Amino acid sequence: MAGHQTYEEQKALVFRGLMILGVITVVEVLVALLAKGHLVHGIRFTEGFGHYLYMLLMVGFSLYKAYFIVFYFMHMAYEVRGLVMSVLLPTLLLVWAIIAFFQEGDSWGKRRELIRKKNEEVVKPAPSKPQGMYRLPGAKYYSTTKG
Amino acid sequence: MADTSVAHAHETDALHQDNGSAWEGAKEPFKASYGKLMMWYFLLSDAFTFAGFLIAYGALRFSTPTWPEADFVFSSFPFVEGHLPLIFVTIMTFVLIFSSVTMVRAVQEGHRENKNGVVFWMFLTILGGITFLGCQAYEWTTLIAKEHMTLSENPFSRHIADGVYLNPDGSEMRTPDGKLKTFAKGDNYLLHKHNGKFEIPLVKYTTGEYAGQVMEAGLGPKAFGALFFFITGFHGFHVFSGVVFLTIIMINAASGLYVARRNGYEMVEKIGLYWHFVDLVWVFVFLVFYLL
Numbered sequence: 001m002a003g004h005q006t007y008e009e010q011k012a013l014v015f016r017g018l019m020i021l022g023v024i025t026v027v028e029v030l031v032a033l034l035a036k037g038h039l040v041h042g043i044r045f046t047e048g049f050g051h052y053l054y055m056l057l058m059v060g061f062s063l064y065k066a067y068f069i070v071f072y073f074m075h076m077a078y079e080v081r082g083l084v085m086s087v088l089l090p091t092l093l094l095v096w097a098i099i100a101f102f103q104e105g106d107s108w109g110k111r112r113e114l115i116r117k118k119n120e121e122v123v124k125p126a127p128s129k130p131q132g133m134y135r136l137p138g139a140k141y142y143s144t145t146k147g
Numbered sequence: 148m149a150d151t152s153v154a155h156a157h158e159t160d161a162l163h164q165d166n167g168s169a170w171e172g173a174k175e176p177f178k179a180s181y182g183k184l185m186m187w188y189f190l191l192s193d194a195f196t197f198a199g200f201l202i203a204y205g206a207l208r209f210s211t212p213t214w215p216e217a218d219f220v221f222s223s224f225p226f227v228e229g230h231l232p233l234i235f236v237t238i239m240t241f242v243l244i245f246s247s248v249t250m251v252r253a254v255q256e257g258h259r260e261n262k263n264g265v266v267f268w269m270f271l272t273i274l275g276g277i278t279f280l281g282c283q284a285y286e287w288t289t290l291i292a293k294e295h296m297t298l299s300e301n302p303f304s305r306h307i308a309d310g311v312y313l314n315p316d317g318s319e320m321r322t323p324d325g326k327l328k329t330f331a332k333g334d335n336y337l338l339h340k341h342n343g344k345f346e347i348p349l350v351k352y353t354t355g356e357y358a359g360q361v362m363e364a365g366l367g368p369k370a371f372g373a374l375f376f377f378i379t380g381f382h383g384f385h386v387f388s389g390v391v392f393l394t395i396i397m398i399n400a401a402s403g404l405y406v407a408r409r410n411g412y413e414m415v416e417k418i419g420l421y422w423h424f425v426d427l428v429w430v431f432v433f434l435v436f437y438l439l
Contacts, residue, residue: 010255014248021244029237032438036218038232046333055439062434066427073251073423083177087187094198098205105206112212 013072020068028061180410186417190424193385197428200378201435211368215303217437219335223289236437239282240429246275247426254419257412262400265412269397272422276390283383287376295340296372302338302345304367306330308355312348317361319351336364375436382432385425392418 005013030039035054037044045054071077076084108115177184208214218232225235249271256264290296296303312320312328320328330336332354338345350364396418399405405412 007255007259011252014251014255017251018244018248021247022241025237025240025244028438029233032218032233036216036232038218058434058438062430062438065430069247069423069427069430073247073426074420080178083179083184083187086177087191090191091194091198094195094202097198097202101202101206102209105209108206108210109212112210 017068017072021065024061024065028058031057180413182413182417183420186420190420193424194428197378197381197431200374200381201431204374204378204435207368207370207374211370213305213307213368215301215367215371216305216335217439219337220290220303221286221437223293225285233437235282235286236433239279239286240433242275242279242282243426243429246272246279247423249275250419250422254412254416257400257405257415260406260409260411262403262406265405265415266397266401269393269400269415273390273393273397276386276393276422279386280383280390283379283386286379290375294337295345296375298373298376299369300345301367301369301371302340303371304336304338304364306332306334306336306350306364308332308352308357310350310352310354312350313361315349317349338364338366378432378436382425382428385428389418389422389425393422 031054033039034043035045035050037046045051076087175181179187219230221236222230222232223235224231249268253265253268253272256268294302309331310329312330314320322328330350338347340346345366347363347365349361351361352358396414400412400415405414408414
């Protein structure tokens with residue numbers, strides 16, 4: 001387990017990890033404050049293309065932080081391939097979950113007005129057919145009581 | 148008899164592999180011990196639980212016309228009045244990063260069989276965990292006691308269109324120097340409680356599909372409070388149980404229990420995996436709740 005690294009190299013990795021995670025976090029927060037218009041007056045990326053770019057950047061930074069933690073702090077980089085695959089591959093299912101559920105949420109949002117109308121709709125019951133006995137043609141009926 | 152076979156299990160490991168007999172034990176799949184492997188699979192399943200929560204957050208957010216903005220909601224800081232958007236939560240993130248780094252050091256000292264090193268770095272890790280929990284307690288207290296957010300009532304929202312605030316009698320509200328009190332689409336607002344009831348202002352929108360109508364600028368999306376308390380609470384519970392386990396393992400390490408095991412303090416390595424996972428989850432909670 002990480003046996004090929006010297007003690008000095010291991011300590012250097014820890015310092016590098018601290019720097020990478022810290023710097024990315026600071027950059028993330030600065031970009032977030034800039035994008036939401038807190039840093040420079042008049043500049044904000046809250047709509048349209050700029051907003052998508054901002055979100056993509058944030059997700060990218062976070063995924064890199066996650067990669068670094070899993071591969072170096074949790075030593076996934078030094079595990080055998082089978083272990084790596086059996087842990088990482090199942091998480092790909094989440095790609096489907098994200099696409100499916102966000103699309104569902106979006107469609108729910110678009111139909112909100114319709115859902116509200118349908119909820120408030122008062123449905124009059126359809127006029128029902130007169131109740132009564134119907135005799136099927138050719139059916140025989142026997143009296144169960146003897147006269 | 149049983150004792151000698153255990154003692155020789157490691158030496159005869161190569162022999163077993165030659166025989167190809169997987170049923171005699173002492174063969175580790177993926178060259179990882181049982182405990183470590185199972186910790187990985189537990190963390191994988193836990194990742195799915197958190198992902199489920201965060202995806203539910205995303206789906207509900209997509210389904211709502213407005214959503215509170217993080218830099219407005221999370222802008223309080225202990226002993227400081229006014230808005231400091233995202234600063235406190237950044238400090239919380241750094242606390243977790245630091246405690247993750249000290250955990251790595253503890254695991255490394257464990258590999259060198261350095262008992263004092265393990266105990267020292269684990270102690271710092273535990274301090275980090277407790278600090279994080281304290282920060283979270285402050286954050287929750289502010290939201291619950293000061294801003295009156297509950298599981299079902301969310302006082303934070305944003306205007307869905309441009310408009311103007313109205314007086315209770317229906318006339319347009321003006322500032323003391325005679326200007327109309329207007330707001331723009333997307334502006335954040337926080338409703339305040341007065342005598343146990345939220346004061347809900349009347350507004351008239353000037354743009355959008357409700358233009359010209361008088362409406363109430365009411366409570367924000369209801370799910371926000373529940374999602375916030377459940378997701379950060381679930382993460383905080385992980386931090387709390389992590390602190391408990393770290394403490395137990397630190398005491399065990401200090402007592403010399405793992406010295407006797409001669410396996411490079413594997414228990415420290417396992418709790419290390421868990422602790423890094425807690426940091427990993429925070430990366431995504433931070434992303435979803437505070438950055439996006």
